[in-house]
Amino acid sequence: MTQTPSSFRCVLRNVAFALAAFFTLVTGPSALAQTNDMADKGERIYNNYCQTCHGESLINSGQSFDLRKLKVSEKSRFENSVQNGKNQMPPWKGVISPSDMEFIWAYIRTLANDKEINVAP
Numbered sequence: 001m002t003q004t005p006s007s008f009r010c011v012l013r014n015v016a017f018a019l020a021a022f023f024t025l026v027t028g029p030s031a032l033a034q035t036n037d038m039a040d041k042g043e044r045i046y047n048n049y050c051q052t053c054h055g056e057s058l059i060n061s062g063q064s065f066d067l068r069k070l071k072v073s074e075k076s077r078f079e080n081s082v083q084n085g086k087n088q089m090p091p092w093k094g095v096i097s098p099s100d101m102e103f104i105w106a107y108i109r110t111l112a113n114d115k116e117i118n119v120a121p
């Protein structure tokens with residue numbers, strides 16, 4: 001019994017479908033992948049501008065604010081303090097763009113004490 005060419009094509013098509021479905025599943029955009037991507041960008045920006053005072057991975061020995069304490073509900077406090085500065089912290093308006101601030105916020109959420117992550121709407 002040899003396979004006819006047409007049923008062989010059918011098998012090939014099924015394999016192609018399965019592969020396509022698999023790659024869509026693995027590489028397709030998901031909310032979680034997007035959040036991770038934002039956090040990665042945020043980490044790079046944080047390491048450039050904020051790490052010297054706020055510490056590696058947000059951990060510092062008390063010389064500045066512990067960013068892990070920020071709650072998910074305190075995003076506007078975060079934005080306000082970063083833009084306008086606070087006491088020893090310089091204002092970042094004009095240095096850190098609004099989108100960069102979103103990325104830093106996403107990074108902070110991944111290390112925050114309350115692990116709640118705000119997913120963009």
Ligand code: HEC
Pocket residue numbers: 046049050051052053054063064065067077078081082086087088089090092096104
């Ligand atoms: C020159 C040191 C320094 C750098 C650089 C710095 N900070 Fe700060 N930051 C501080 C200090 C000190 C405080 C504590 C201010 C206070 O409450 O007196 C602070 C406080 C904060 C707060 C909390 C303010 C509040 O609402 O109580 C946030 C949020 C913050 N920093 C974010 C950032 C981000 C984001 C960056 C990088 C873009 C950054 N900081 C860079 C020194 C720094």
